[in-house]
Amino acid sequence: MSELVNAMTADAPGRVCPLRYRYGAEAIARAPVREASSLYVVGGLYGNVPALDEVERMVAAEHARGGVTPTICFNGDFNWFNVADDRFAEINRRVLAHDAIVGNVEAEFGSAGDDAGCGCAYPDSVDAGVVERSNQIHAMLKATARRHPALSAQIASLPMFARYQVGDCRIGVVHGDADSLAGWRFDVDALDSLDTTDATSWLRGVFTRGRVDVFASTHTCLPALRAITHASGGTLGWVANNGATGMPNFRADLAGLCTRIGRSPSPHPSLGEVQVQGAYLALLPVRFDVARWHAEFLAQWPAGTAAWLSYWQRISEGPTFAVERALAVHR
Numbered sequence: 001m002s003e004l005v006n007a008m009t010a011d012a013p014g015r016v017c018p019l020r021y022r023y024g025a026e027a028i029a030r031a032p033v034r035e036a037s038s039l040y041v042v043g044g045l046y047g048n049v050p051a052l053d054e055v056e057r058m059v060a061a062e063h064a065r066g067g068v069t070p071t072i073c074f075n076g077d078f079n080w081f082n083v084a085d086d087r088f089a090e091i092n093r094r095v096l097a098h099d100a101i102v103g104n105v106e107a108e109f110g111s112a113g114d115d116a117g118c119g120c121a122y123p124d125s126v127d128a129g130v131v132e133r134s135n136q137i138h139a140m141l142k143a144t145a146r147r148h149p150a151l152s153a154q155i156a157s158l159p160m161f162a163r164y165q166v167g168d169c170r171i172g173v174v175h176g177d178a179d180s181l182a183g184w185r186f187d188v189d190a191l192d193s194l195d196t197t198d199a200t201s202w203l204r205g206v207f208t209r210g211r212v213d214v215f216a217s218t219h220t221c222l223p224a225l226r227a228i229t230h231a232s233g234g235t236l237g238w239v240a241n242n243g244a245t246g247m248p249n250f251r252a253d254l255a256g257l258c259t260r261i262g263r264s265p266s267p268h269p270s271l272g273e274v275q276v277q278g279a280y281l282a283l284l285p286v287r288f289d290v291a292r293w294h295a296e297f298l299a300q301w302p303a304g305t306a307a308w309l310s311y312w313q314r315i316s317e318g319p320t321f322a323v324e325r326a327l328a329v330h331r
Contacts, residue, residue: 021107021181023160025210028172031163034099036071038062038262039164040284041173041242043075043103043218047082047091048246049296050288051256055245056094058284062267070262073162075218076103076175079141080246081307084300088144092151102158103175103219104182108138109145110156133306140306163212166261169279170212176219178206186241187220188325203228207237213277216259217241222319223249223257223326225272225283238276245286247311248318249326256286272327283326 042055059070078095082088145152160181164171177183184190185202193199206215207228214237223243228236243249245256259282260266266273266282273282297315301307 021104021160021176022179023181025172025178025206028161028163028174028178029209029211031159031161033170034071034162034164036164036166036261037068038070038260038264039166039171040070040072041075041216041218041240041259041261042072042245043077043175043216043242043258044221044244044246044256045074045078045091045095046080046244046246047078047087048256048288048293049082049087049090050290050293051246051286052091052094054256054286054288055258058268058286065267066264070260071099071164073099073101073164073173075101075162075173075216076181077105077218078103079105079145080137081297081300081311083137083140083144085144085147087296087300088141089148089151092148092155096151096154099162100158101160101162101173101175102155102181105138105141106155106158107160107181109142109152130310133310136306137310164261166279167263167277169214169261169277169281171214171216171261172210172212173216175217177217178210178215182219184220186215186217186224186239188222188224188241191224191226191239191241192325204231204236212237214238214240214261214281216261218243218245221247222321223271223283225274225281225327227274238274238281240281240283242283243326247314249321250323251318251320253285253318253323254290254315256288257283258286260284271323 040059045051059072063069074095078091082091162173175181177185221244224241226239230236240259242257242259245258248254249257261279261281263279265280268284270282270284273280
């Protein structure tokens with residue numbers, strides 16, 4: 001019982017948000033700008049090799065169709081279930097060939113202790129058992145990372161955020177939210193519960209402080225595409241949280257999701273697409289080889305293990321989350 005109580009405290013491993021995770025939206029405004037004709041933001045790959053295969057296939061198909069090479073940015077947590085050495089090596093070798101920023105999973109590889117656990121900064125609404133199992137998963141993954149020092153050194157050199165421009169559209173790519181690597185204020189529930197002046201003021205303010213038109217995030221594992229309005233009306237900017245590329249996002253639909261921002265409309269089916277400063281912003285299903293992924297997951301995390309207990313139902317059935325909740329509304 002004492003362990004359960006400890007896991008539920010605000011400063012327990014897995015719930016704490018380390019000070020080193022905090023950068024502030026002003027830092028995004030000062031970041032160097034990377035130009036792209038189309039940008040795929042791939043968040044929460046979670047060690048899913050078939051999902052990585054499908055993202056790269058989608059990008060190659062767009063290149064073949066239009067002749068322009070899209071940019072891929074992995075915005076953190078590209079590792080998670082890949083505790084096997086060969087899976088860890090393949091995921092990181094391929095991800096690091098593209099643009100990438102760290103998520104909390106990668107940020108904790110190099111930490112001297114385990115005070116932050118997985119670094120997820122889970123809110124109180126997340127069950128203590130989930131938090132404890134996440135810490136166990138990360139401890140195993142961290143041990144794997146130590147066996148790959150060259151890859152771990154490359155990961156440690158990655159930034160916490162990136163800044164892009166697609167045409168006239170300015171994009172801040174983050175893992176959590178505009179101020180913190182593990183922030184939850186771009187979570188779908190947070191975006192849909194703006195019932196305080198402070199929360200609304202913060203959300204509007206980060207677009208001004210960050211000097212962006214779009215924040216592309218992940219971290220919270222459920223997707224949201226939201227237009228943020230000025231106090232006087234009119235759209236101030238957009239939050240595009242892709243949920244997860246390497247796990248299902250909707251009930252009975254086992255596809256992952258990524259975010260695409262392009263000068264032209266998406267050549268792939270999308271859940272919804274909007275125009276932002278002349279660019280096209282969309283959430284795209286990533287329909288990877290499910291049977292292959294299930295086999296790879298179970299080979300690393302058989303029944304009864306920490307990841308199986310926390311994630312197998314979602315991986316095999318999808319979460320209890322509807323497409324309608326993900327799609328654009330004004331806040």
